[in-house]
Structures are given as C-alpha cells and as structure tokens.
Amino acid sequence: MDDEPLTRQYMRTNLTLLHDQWECAGEAADGQEALDLLDRGQSFDLIMTDIKMPVMSGLELACEVAKRKLNMRMVIISGYDEFSLAKEAMKYGVHDYLLKPLVKEELIAMLDNMCKHVEADRAAQLAYKAMVSLSVETKEQVAKNFLRALVSENNIEIKELYPILFRLKISLIEGEGVIMLVDLDDAQLLQRNISPSDITLFRYIVHQTAIELVIPILGAIVFFDSEQQTTILVTGDDAADVLSRCQHLFAQLSKIILNMTGIAIWGAVGSYEIDVLQLNSSYQRASRIIKDRLFVCEPTLFFDHSYDSSFTSLICKLDHTIATLPATFADSHHLNLTAVLKAIVELMYTETPDQRKVIQLGTYILKRLLALMEAFGQQTLHQALEILRQNTDSATFTSEEVVRLYLLMLQPFLLSINPPSAANSEHEIVTKAKNYIYAHFAEPLSLALIADQSGVTPGYLSSLFHQNVNESYIKFLTRVRMEHAAKLLQAKPPEKVYDVSEKVGYVSVKHFSYVFKQHYGIPPGEYQERALN
Structure with a gap:
C-alpha cells in the first residue's frame, strides 16, 4: 500500500510482468485501510508498504501485523532520510526494505527472494499440519523411539527425533521422571532348561504385560533397550509420586509374570530427573544398581534414592x-x-x-x-x-x-577388538561445547548433538564437563536457560511467561515453570511481579 496513486497503479499493473509468481490481490491508500482488509479476513503472502503514510504509517502497520501474529511477509519502502525508521521496522518482523526511487532490478530480486521464502514457509506449514494430525499411537511411537535412542546414546536418532518431539509439543516430563528397568531372572530360565532362543519370548511377555499395566498411568512409556530389557519411563508430580507409581507397577508386574510363567523378575529405579535429556543418567543409574542381583538371592526392586551398596567397588x-x-x-x-x-x-x-x-x-x-x-x-x-x-x-x-x-x-x-581412537584437547572440546550452548540454548539441545558439534562421543563429553566445569552439561544448559529467562522476565514491557518459556527452549510452560522454581525458589510469574515492582 502507498498513499501515492501512481505508485499503487504501477505495482498493480506491472507486478506480474516483473515476476510471474506474483499478482496484486489488494491495495490500500494507508495503513488503516490495509489493516481493515486484514481484519476482514483477507490473507496475503506479501505486504509491500511505504513507511510514511497518512492515518497509519507503515511502521505502525508492521507493529499491528506483528501483534496479530499473521503469517505473511512484509517489505518496507522508504527514502534515504527514512532509513532509520526502516531499520526500526525490522524488530516487528519486516523481512526486507527497498529505497526510493524503486529500481526495477532490485524490485525483481526482492520479489524472487520473497517467493522462495513463501514457498519454504508453505512447505513448513504443510509438514507441521501433517505432524500434528498424526495419531496418538504414532506420536507414542515417536516418543518410544526417541527414548530408546536417548538411553542407547544413538547420536543420529537423537538429533533427528528431538526436534520432532519439540514440533509436536510432546513433553515427556512435566514434573519429575525416572527410568525403571525390569529384567528376567536368567538363572531361573536356564536352570529350568529353557532354551536361550525362547528367552526372547519370555521377555516379550514381560514387555507386553508392562504395556498393558501402564495404559491407565499418565506419563508412563514402555520400550526395549539395546539389551532387550523392558525399560519404563515413569513420571509424576514429584519424586514421592514417581516412587509410589514405580513400586505399585513393579508389584503388579511381578505378580502377573510369576503367575503366568513361574519366573521372577528383577527391577531397578534410576535417579529422579526433571529434564527429558537427562533420562539417560537415570537409565545408566538403573543399569548400574540392577547389577547387584549378582549378590542377592531373591529377585527384588532396587532403588537409587536409598542406594548404599557395599558391592559398588566389586x-x-x-x-x-x-x-x-x-x-x-x-x-x-x-x-x-x-x-x-x-x-x-x-x-x-x-x-x-x-x-x-x-x-x-x-x-x-x-x-x-x-x-x-x-x-x-x-x-x-x-x-x-x-x-x-x-x-x-x-x-x-x-x-x-x-x-x-x-x-x-x-x-x-573369540575374536579380537580394536582400541578406541585418541581424543582432542579436553579444554578445547569443553570450550567449544559451552560456546555452542550459549549460541543455541533456545533450540532443542541434546548431549548427543553438542557432542557431535564438538567432535567427540556423548559419554566422553559428559565426563569432560564434570571434570572441567564441575557440573553436568544439563545443569550448565539449564543454568544458561534460567539466567536468560530471568532477564526476559525483568524486561519492560513485561513478556508473557509462555513466550519466555519458548524463547529459552521449553516445549511446555508447565515444565518451564517447574524448572524455574527449582532454580530460583519461586515461580516465574511471582519472579516477574517482584522484578517489575
């Protein structure tokens, strides 16, 4: 839109001639007329507007479009003396600007560039609509595949699946979560002369029974780990709630499997975590403490929170x-x-x-x-x-x-194995990892992704973080996110808590609020009120 009729006439007449992918779908003499068109439900791929117009300027229009979160691109047309205003418009999501007088070649280049962006936007929207229309079962399978990749430290799958979880807004933890391992008593199976090839069948029975038991339990997901152990994500409001759920689930599962097969099962509950990407730590802890069955006669459920084993060194x-x-x-x-x-x-x-x-x-x-x-x-x-x-x-x-x-x-x-390759400088690796976190903390970050960027394995990077930073990578990442969130909450004018949540990399505002309160001792809303007062 433009307050100069000749300019509007030129664009209306020549737009398609300049670029055959564009046509003029509407025009307005000022920003208010343009806004009225939008409020009546008309939609456009691109808005071209002069920055200075009567009634409502292009800058004010850009602000109103941004408030309405309309999915369309904007280009500002300005004179040399209005260049500072054009730059100001960029903060409202304006994508490009052209200087008067308009140069045909520059106008064509801009239209071509906007065309590519619009096509990319449409493709992304179609992909998003396809994802959100996925069935509950399909989304659950995505979650299972991600958790399986996480506990097995499959770098490639973690990088592929975590952004999908993020886009689908699947929040696996909103309070606290834990990994519980359930495994057969192999000694009993072999003592009863059950063929090793049939052990898979027994494991399948345990797995399917666990799935049936967790169906009514909100926040529980069952999957196989790389050793074919039944692995269960159990979540709850807090550690006590999670513990109660684990105990109840294991008691039910043990009773059913014993009645069905005559075989007892072992279990282990790992560490309680508040971040989905830290569930590998919970899994590793459960994997460690379940090894104590080597020294215990009767199958039982081991717990991390009360774990004080004398067998650790052994x-x-x-x-x-x-x-x-x-x-x-x-x-x-x-x-x-x-x-x-x-x-x-x-x-x-x-x-x-x-x-x-x-x-x-x-x-x-x-x-x-x-x-x-x-x-x-x-x-x-x-x-x-x-x-x-x-x-x-x-x-x-x-x-x-x-x-x-x-x-x-x-x-x-009886075959030989190859020794592992040498690693890079520890200091350089940690510095590179920290810099990557600082630059990308608002994105879905996993240890596997950071490790890949640093050129090392996830396990090695985790160890280096503890040695060089005196905290785990997830605590470092959480601290960076929380400190940035605190700054955003102190900003004037105030930002919505859910907007802050997304800007620091959280899918769920409930999860963000939980982690923020854990970090600062008060909910983000209360923190914001204190800061503004």
Whole structure:
C-alpha cells in the first residue's frame, strides 16, 4: 500500500510482468485501510508498504501485523532520510526494505527472494499440519523411539527425533521422571532348561504385560533397550509420586509374570530427573544398581534414592576385568584369557559356587561382552548361553571347573577388538561445547548433538564437563536457560511467561515453570511481579 496513486497503479499493473509468481490481490491508500482488509479476513503472502503514510504509517502497520501474529511477509519502502525508521521496522518482523526511487532490478530480486521464502514457509506449514494430525499411537511411537535412542546414546536418532518431539509439543516430563528397568531372572530360565532362543519370548511377555499395566498411568512409556530389557519411563508430580507409581507397577508386574510363567523378575529405579535429556543418567543409574542381583538371592526392586551398596567397588572391578577379555581373544593358546577368567572367578567367589551363582555370573559376562563387542548380535549370545545351559548340571563347582566352563562358553566370542581412537584437547572440546550452548540454548539441545558439534562421543563429553566445569552439561544448559529467562522476565514491557518459556527452549510452560522454581525458589510469574515492582 502507498498513499501515492501512481505508485499503487504501477505495482498493480506491472507486478506480474516483473515476476510471474506474483499478482496484486489488494491495495490500500494507508495503513488503516490495509489493516481493515486484514481484519476482514483477507490473507496475503506479501505486504509491500511505504513507511510514511497518512492515518497509519507503515511502521505502525508492521507493529499491528506483528501483534496479530499473521503469517505473511512484509517489505518496507522508504527514502534515504527514512532509513532509520526502516531499520526500526525490522524488530516487528519486516523481512526486507527497498529505497526510493524503486529500481526495477532490485524490485525483481526482492520479489524472487520473497517467493522462495513463501514457498519454504508453505512447505513448513504443510509438514507441521501433517505432524500434528498424526495419531496418538504414532506420536507414542515417536516418543518410544526417541527414548530408546536417548538411553542407547544413538547420536543420529537423537538429533533427528528431538526436534520432532519439540514440533509436536510432546513433553515427556512435566514434573519429575525416572527410568525403571525390569529384567528376567536368567538363572531361573536356564536352570529350568529353557532354551536361550525362547528367552526372547519370555521377555516379550514381560514387555507386553508392562504395556498393558501402564495404559491407565499418565506419563508412563514402555520400550526395549539395546539389551532387550523392558525399560519404563515413569513420571509424576514429584519424586514421592514417581516412587509410589514405580513400586505399585513393579508389584503388579511381578505378580502377573510369576503367575503366568513361574519366573521372577528383577527391577531397578534410576535417579529422579526433571529434564527429558537427562533420562539417560537415570537409565545408566538403573543399569548400574540392577547389577547387584549378582549378590542377592531373591529377585527384588532396587532403588537409587536409598542406594548404599557395599558391592559398588566389586562391580567396578568386575566390569574392568571383563573389559580386558576381548584383548585376549587373539591368543590361540588362551593363556591370557584363562588367566583373566581365573581372576574373575577369584574376585567373585570366596567359597564354592552353586549352580545358580555360576549361571548368573556367566550370563553377566556374556551380556557385558555383547555390549563391548557391538559387531555381535543376539545369535552369538544365544549360542554362548546354550553352551552354559548344557554344561551346568552339577549342583556345585570348583573354581577350576568354573574357569573351564567359561572358557568353553566364550568360544563364539573369540575374536579380537580394536582400541578406541585418541581424543582432542579436553579444554578445547569443553570450550567449544559451552560456546555452542550459549549460541543455541533456545533450540532443542541434546548431549548427543553438542557432542557431535564438538567432535567427540556423548559419554566422553559428559565426563569432560564434570571434570572441567564441575557440573553436568544439563545443569550448565539449564543454568544458561534460567539466567536468560530471568532477564526476559525483568524486561519492560513485561513478556508473557509462555513466550519466555519458548524463547529459552521449553516445549511446555508447565515444565518451564517447574524448572524455574527449582532454580530460583519461586515461580516465574511471582519472579516477574517482584522484578517489575
């Protein structure tokens, strides 16, 4: 729109000639006339307006369009002496400006550029509409795939799926959440001469039963981890609520599985987290404490919050010793392999082990090796478990017999592995990661994405953060977000809390409010009132 009739006539007559993708769909003599058209429901892809007009200027029009959050692009036309006003209009979402007198080549270039942006906007809108129309089941599957990628530290899938969660506004945690692991008692299965290939069926029964039990539980999601353990995200208002849900769910699941199969199950509840990207920490903690079943006779549910195990050092030594096994596989005489197996047996057994303990430890060794040697799959594990099952008829074993049994059991695994590559400078990696967080904190950020930008693995970056920054990456990210949120809440004129929430990277305003209160001790609304008063 323009208050000069000749200018409007030129654009109306020549617009399509200048660019065949555009046509004049409306015109107005001033900003108020243009606003009246918009308020009557007319929609345009592009608004071209002079910056100085009677009744309502182009700058005022840009402000009104921004307030109405209309999805259209704007271009300001101004003279040289109005250039400062054109720059001011940019803060209202104006996308470009042209200087008077209009130059044909510049006008064509602008129209071509706007055409590309409009087409991109339309494609993004279509993609968004397609996503929000997805079924509840499909959205749940997206959430499951993301959680599976998160706990397995699958960098590629995390980067692909987290922005989708963000766009779909799927908030997996709005208070506190925890990962609970549920696993079969493998020793019982093998003692009952159940074939290792049938263990998958038993795991499926546990998994499906868990899904049926959590259907009425809001905020619970069931999925398999890389070791085919049933993994459950349980959320609630606070830690006490989450704990109560975990206890109730495990008690129900244990009873049903025992009645159906005669097999007991183990469980472990990891650390309580308030950020979805930190659920890997909860999973890792649950994975650690469930290992204590090596020392406990009766299947039970382990808890992180009350965990004070005397077995921590022993488990660390065991895992470290097992990690040395692959390096011995290339020795055709198996002298080093035998020595390591002997060290494992001496570490774990101070007295003659019974059948159950031998099977438990043998199963544990195999699963740890499968995790270390990713080239091997479930078939290799089943072969080794079958060897273990067929050679554990005795009630008790001597240490020498256990070593020979494990040596036989490891036949499918006797291959060499390659050492990991060297890492970059620790200081440079941490600095690069911090700078990336400062620049992108308002975006969906995961440890995997930051690690990829820093050129290291997620686990290594997490360790470096603790060593060099004295806090985890998620605490650092949260602190950066909260400090920026505090500044926005102190701004005048005041911003809406939900706008601040989105600007610092939170899908859910409820989740943002929860984290803000955890950080500053008061809700964001109250913080804003105090700051403004």
